[in-house]
Amino acid sequence: MWKKQNRACGLSTTAWAWLFLVLASTNVVVYAYEMEVCPGASSDAANDARKAISDPRQAEGGECICVPSSQYNITCPEGYYCPPEGGTYQCTEGFFCPANVSQPTYCCAGSYCPKTTEMKECTQGNWCPVGVKDPLTCPGLSECPKGSSSVDPTGSILAIIFIFLGLGLVQYVNNYYTRHKRKMVTEHISEFAGDQGKELADIDQHDARSIQRMSKVKGSMSKGVADVANPMGNPGDEKQTTDAKEEADTKQDLAETKGAGSLVMDDGEASLDIMFKDMWLVLPNGRAIMKGVSGRFAKGRSVAVMGPSGAGKSTLLNLLMGRAPRTRGTVFINGKEDELFNYSDLIGFVPQEDVMLRQLTVYDILRFSSDFRLPADFTHEQRKKICIETLKFLEIDHVVHSIIGDERKRGVSGGQRKRVNIGMELVARPKVLFLDEPTSGLDSVTSLILAQLLRKLARQMGISVAAVIHSPSRETFENFDDLTLLGAGGQIIYQGAVDRAPAYFASIGFPVPEEDNPADFYLEVAMGKVKRHPLKGEPEEPVVNLGHGRHFDPKRLFPMWVHKGQEWRSDELKDIPDPDAVDDHKDDEKPQKPVEKAKDFCMHASEGPIHYWSEVLEEFWHFITCYDPKKARKTPNYLRIYLWCCRRTAYQVYRSGTWLYWCVLHVGLGLFLSAMGTSYFVGPTPENLCDTAPTALLQRCILPINDPVLGIGTFIIWVVSFAAMVEGIQTFGGEEVVYWRHASKGLPTIPYFLAKVTMDFPKMVMDAALFMLGLTAGYSITGSSDILYALLLMLYWVGYSFGYLISITSTPRNRALYCVLFSMMWTLVFSGAVVSLNNIQEEYSDGLAWIWSISYARWGLEVWYVNEVSFYDYLAGMGPNFDQLKYNTGSMRSNLWIMFALGLFWQFVTFLLMKLFNRDKVK
Numbered sequence: 001m002w003k004k005q006n007r008a009c010g011l012s013t014t015a016w017a018w019l020f021l022v023l024a025s026t027n028v029v030v031y032a033y034e035m036e037v038c039p040g041a042s043s044d045a046a047n048d049a050r051k052a053i054s055d056p057r058q059a060e061g062g063e064c065i066c067v068p069s070s071q072y073n074i075t076c077p078e079g080y081y082c083p084p085e086g087g088t089y090q091c092t093e094g095f096f097c098p099a100n101v102s103q104p105t106y107c108c109a110g111s112y113c114p115k116t117t118e119m120k121e122c123t124q125g126n127w128c129p130v131g132v133k134d135p136l137t138c139p140g141l142s143e144c145p146k147g148s149s150s151v152d153p154t155g156s157i158l159a160i161i162f163i164f165l166g167l168g169l170v171q172y173v174n175n176y177y178t179r180h181k182r183k184m185v186t187e188h189i190s191e192f193a194g195d196q197g198k199e200l201a202d203i204d205q206h207d208a209r210s211i212q213r214m215s216k217v218k219g220s221m222s223k224g225v226a227d228v229a230n231p232m233g234n235p236g237d238e239k240q241t242t243d244a245k246e247e248a249d250t251k252q253d254l255a256e257t258k259g260a261g262s263l264v265m266d267d268g269e270a271s272l273d274i275m276f277k278d279m280w281l282v283l284p285n286g287r288a289i290m291k292g293v294s295g296r297f298a299k300g301r302s303v304a305v306m307g308p309s310g311a312g313k314s315t316l317l318n319l320l321m322g323r324a325p326r327t328r329g330t331v332f333i334n335g336k337e338d339e340l341f342n343y344s345d346l347i348g349f350v351p352q353e354d355v356m357l358r359q360l361t362v363y364d365i366l367r368f369s370s371d372f373r374l375p376a377d378f379t380h381e382q383r384k385k386i387c388i389e390t391l392k393f394l395e396i397d398h399v400v401h402s403i404i405g406d407e408r409k410r411g412v413s414g415g416q417r418k419r420v421n422i423g424m425e426l427v428a429r430p431k432v433l434f435l436d437e438p439t440s441g442l443d444s445v446t447s448l449i450l451a452q453l454l455r456k457l458a459r460q461m462g463i464s465v466a467a468v469i470h471s472p473s474r475e476t477f478e479n480f481d482d483l484t485l486l487g488a489g490g491q492i493i494y495q496g497a498v499d500r501a502p503a504y505f506a507s508i509g510f511p512v513p514e515e516d517n518p519a520d521f522y523l524e525v526a527m528g529k530v531k532r533h534p535l536k537g538e539p540e541e542p543v544v545n546l547g548h549g550r551h552f553d554p555k556r557l558f559p560m561w562v563h564k565g566q567e568w569r570s571d572e573l574k575d576i577p578d579p580d581a582v583d584d585h586k587d588d589e590k591p592q593k594p595v596e597k598a599k600d601f602c603m604h605a606s607e608g609p610i611h612y613w614s615e616v617l618e619e620f621w622h623f624i625t626c627y628d629p630k631k632a633r634k635t636p637n638y639l640r641i642y643l644w645c646c647r648r649t650a651y652q653v654y655r656s657g658t659w660l661y662w663c664v665l666h667v668g669l670g671l672f673l674s675a676m677g678t679s680y681f682v683g684p685t686p687e688n689l690c691d692t693a694p695t696a697l698l699q700r701c702i703l704p705i706n707d708p709v710l711g712i713g714t715f716i717i718w719v720v721s722f723a724a725m726v727e728g729i730q731t732f733g734g735e736e737v738v739y740w741r742h743a744s745k746g747l748p749t750i751p752y753f754l755a756k757v758t759m760d761f762p763k764m765v766m767d768a769a770l771f772m773l774g775l776t777a778g779y780s781i782t783g784s785s786d787i788l789y790a791l792l793l794m795l796y797w798v799g800y801s802f803g804y805l806i807s808i809t810s811t812p813r814n815r816a817l818y819c820v821l822f823s824m825m826w827t828l829v830f831s832g833a834v835v836s837l838n839n840i841q842e843e844y845s846d847g848l849a850w851i852w853s854i855s856y857a858r859w860g861l862e863v864w865y866v867n868e869v870s871f872y873d874y875l876a877g878m879g880p881n882f883d884q885l886k887y888n889t890g891s892m893r894s895n896l897w898i899m900f901a902l903g904l905f906w907q908f909v910t911f912l913l914m915k916l917f918n919r920d921k922v923k
Contacts, residue, residue: 007870066373072603076100079117081184090802091116092686092870094131104686106131109149121147127780130682131872136782153674153777160667160773164660167766171657178655182401185363185388190609271299271462272333272343272431273608278577279329281312281490289315290326290490294576297432297482302451302458302465304477306519307486308527313468315490317434321347323920345373345633345746348425350435354417355741358406359652362399362420366390366427367791371644372747373428376636390426394419394453415446419453426457428745433457437469444473451479477519487526491558494522496568508560509533528554575812616915619748638751647757662727665768669719670774681709681782681869710885712779713864714833717857720771720792721799722823727763728803729815731756732914736807739914743922753911760800768792784869787892791863794899798856799823803904808913836885859895862887 076082078099079091091097094117095104107113111121112128112135122128126135127148138144142155194448274297281290290312297303305313318324320331322341331339340795356365366387374383391397396412396419404420405411414421418438425433435454439447451472458465458481466484469476474748483501485494494501501522502512509532510525512518524530532552566574568643636644653659732739743749774787781788806818828834852858866882866889 003892024565034716045247069449074100089686093133095686102769103758104914106682107133110147122149127151129780129782136871139776139785151776156773156777160770160777163770163773164663167660167663171654171660174655175657182363185384185400210544214514214549226596230301254512270463272340272341272346273297273299274320274432274464275332275335275572276320277330277332277496277573279316279731280327281315281319281324282327288489290319292577293329293486293490293492294573295484295492295495295575297466299464300459300462301481302455302467302479303482303484304472304480304519305466305468305484305486306470306523307493308488308523311486311488311526312490313486314436314485316484317349317436317466319467321349321434328569344430344744345428345635346431348428348430348433349427349744350422350433350438351741352402352437353438353737354421355737356404356417356424357648357652357735357738358404358409358411358419359656360648361401361403362391362396362412362416362423363387363401364648364651365404365420366423368644369424369649369742369745370427371747372641372742373633374635376634378638386429387427390423393426393457394423395449396420415442415449418442418446418450422450422453429461431463433463433465435465437468437470439467439469439472439476444476448476448479451476471523472519474517474519477517483522485522485526487554487557489555492561493526494561494565494568495573496565500568507535508564525552526554526557528552542780597738619750619915635746638748641748642751644754649755649759654761659763661761663766663770666723667724667770667774670771671777672774673716673719674775674778681707681872709865709868710833710861713861713868714827714831714857716775716864717795717831718823720795721827721856722804722819724764724767724796724799724913725803725806725819725823726816727767728760728800729807729819730803731760731800731807732804732910733766733807733812733815736918737921740918740921746817749911749914753907753914757800757804757907762802764793764796768796771905782867782871787863787867787896791860791867793895794903795856795860797903798899801903801910804910805906805913808910809919826855827857830855831861832885833861853904854905856899857903859898863892866892 076088076099079097080088081091081097081101081104082088091104093116094107094113095116096107096113097104097116105128106117107119107128109130110128111119112132113119114133122135122144124146125138125144127138127144128135128148138148138151139155141158143152182848276296277294279290279293280288282288293312293316302806305316307313309855315324319326319329320340321344322339330337333340333343360368365384370383370387374386378386388397391400396416397414399412402412403409404417418441422433422435422438433454438450438454442450452468454465457463467480478498480498482496483494484492485501487493494504496504502518505522505525506514510521510530512521513531521530530552533786562576569576635641735755739747739752740754768789772785772792776785802822803819806815806822810818834853840852862885866887870889
């Protein structure tokens with residue numbers, strides 16, 4: 001029977017002994033066949049053995065090619081070796097020493113040596129690398145014939161195939177379940193087509209109680225309800241004509257609510273009537289963005305907020321909602337001085353951009369918004385019905401199962417996406433709806449439909465609707481009830497009913513030509529591009545050119561509205577101050593002195609951290625108690641929101657099937673790294689040979705002869721952590737703006753964050769398993785498969801955590817580069833591979849040594865090395881090897897727990913940064 005074994009040759013001097021080390025140090029492995037006991041000094045076979053040493057691969061089986069003693073008249077006993085310089089030394093485990101040899105030889109690959117005097121062929125079902133005393137069990141599904149020195153990759157390949165077949169089956173079942181649920185939703189849409197929506201009345205009663213509790217007002221609502229018919233309060237025949245027209249329109253709208261898609265609210269007290277007076281915003285440099293703005297957004301009416309660029313249209317909405325701090329001003333809610341941000345969960349804000357998850361369907365998006373924003377006592381069926389009624393109201397029920405889509409994958413149209421954007425707020429049943437340029441990017445027909453929907457929405461739901469719009473068509477503009485027109489510098493030019501605006505502008509010398517679009521005409525007036533016609537008794541206006549096509553100073557429009565617009569304003573707003581005539585505001589417009597700026601900076605710097613940590617602790621307290629007393633509406637607890645976030649994330653990640661491509665990627669990485677499995681660990685030289693080692697070879701003598709394990713482990717840790725970081729940045733990095741929008745509407749960060757991590761964990765488990773199968777297809781591990789899998793799982797765990805951190809702290813353009821930087825920094829610099837752990841104190845100060853303690857690569861590399869090399873713990877000299885690396889053979893499980901704790905730590909840091917960064921966007 002043929003057997004391979006390591007061997008080295010003996011000479012008459014000590015050089016033969018060190019030839020063993022030289023050959024090993026250059027990774028030269030000399031093989032021979034089965035040994036026989038060497039004959040005595042007179043045997044000619046010794047000469048044949050010397051010839052065979054020059055080319056041992058040409059030796060025939062059964063020849064005596066062991067290294068004989070240099071003194072042929074002396075024999076060396078079996079299990080010992082006798083070096084040329086004299087002495088008899090016992091052969092250590094892992095080596096093979098037949099009789100009459102001058103040096104030990106490692107047990108051959110494909111064989112194992114239970115005793116130093118016995119070499120056996122590796123049995124079937126096992127495999128034997130170089131220098132083992134016991135065979136290793138072949139992994140399941142793998143094939144290991146007799147004499148195997150490595151594991152056949154068939155088992156790993158079959159396992160990969162079976163796993164992907166299983167994953168494909170799971171995806172098929174998931175698609176079937178999705179189709180079934182979509183069919184059910186479609187049936188519900190048909191079933192609810194004629195329903196009235198009793199649940200809407202329930203929510204109105206619920207919110208009415210909440211508003212009364214927040215404002216502590218009894219009986220103050222009735223006046224606000226009575227003012228809906230004519231919120232501007234204008235006397236005369238024109239007022240009666242307007243009232244009659246509005247009453248007829250309201251009756252028509254209410255009649256339409258008897259059909260499907262009705263959003264009518266039975267209790268008008270649940271709505272919010274908003275009035276604001278003398279709103280100012282002055283920047284620290286003294287520039288006034290908003291100056292003395294007063295007006296009203298009445299319930300049951302839609303308002304168009306217009307003005308030239310830079311007039312402060314969006315700023316006005318932000319001041320009302322509390323997103324920007326105003327310098328001065330008062331806000332009244334239902335006739336009582338209050339702040340609108342006290343009702344933030346009752347306010348709907350539609351941003352200019354269509355901020356939503358593009359991978360989800362229309363129904364998925366509306367359903368999630370309704371889940372976490374509707375009252376907690378609403379049932380599953382009630383929430384579903386509200387979503388369906390909203391779909392029908394917005395006339396997008398025919399695309400309910402279509403994905404939103406993006407530039408790469410087409411979905412719904414731009415107009416439909418804009419209506420979904422509005423629907424995200426409507427399903428929460430807001431009492432106020434603000435929209436920032438909802439018609440931007442839409443054609444005139446779609447803009448008209450949208451304006452009609454907003455007007456119908458205001459009247460049916462009885463809520464205040466205010467939309468910032470730019471240059472609408474005549475038809476679109478006339479579908480708004482009221483107009484708030486701002487001029488340059490943030491001052492009011494007109495605030496009142498749309499159909500009464502022509503009469504007001506005509507009264508100040510700007511009659512609207514019949515052929516012109518009124519909206520465009522008003523904007524031109526606001527910019528001073530329309531020549532003023534003198535009123536009766538006034539002198540002719542001089543012809544002037546103020547530059548940029550202006551023929552009239554638009555600043556004159558502000559005092560005109562203050563003094564001449566009284567009969568067009570409601571009773572509460574008849575007396576408003578003239579911003580240019582109020583002396584006590586002049587100081588606000590003066591630039592701050594450096595000392596004042598420094599004081600303000602110090603004040604905000606001290607308040608910022610306190611406010612930040614109070615918010616974080618407050619959210620944790622709400623998480624524990626499941627109650628938030630600040631909310632006007634009692635929304636679901638954190639556990640329910642966590643489950644809904646998990647469901648949405650599962651739809652987002654797993655329903656499309658794109659996660660299967662990531663699985664293929666991780667298998668490919670494992671297969672690529674398995675190519676490094678051609679080199680195996682060979683232990684250190686016996687201690688007795690090292691006693692006489694030359695100085696140049698002493699270091700090589702103490703350490704293992706061939707140790708690729710450390711390098712392979714370093715490379716594996718870098719590749720796995722880098723791949724995990726790249727995948728982890730997708731979790732939060734692709735939806736920051738969506739998170740900001742939901743957080744501003746009351747979505748707590750804790751359940752959202754936990755849900756995203758929870759739904760990433762199955763990917764970590766699968767990625768680690770597939771990578772391990774790919775790796776072991778070509779690399780035969782000697783350690784525990786369980787420990788190796790746990791190590792890979794922890795590497796993915798920490799890598800994902802760093803991916804979360806990178807996605808929060810960097811821009812999308814730089815995230816991949818930061819993944820490379822972080823993974824290489826921890827793996828190459830702070831792992832102990834380049835700089836030995838024993839040398840850290842010598843090469844670095846004590847102030848930097850702690851960095852290695854928080855390096856996942858330092859703990860992971862120790863787990864990898866100890867797991868792979870501990871099998872050879874029977875070899876003499878392994879103790880000094882571990883001491884040299886500063887590794888503890890009993891610390892693998894504790895190291896894994898340390899890596900898990902490091903992942904939790906970086907996730908907690910990410911959570912804190914999510915709360916700290918972009919706080920202005922989540923107000």
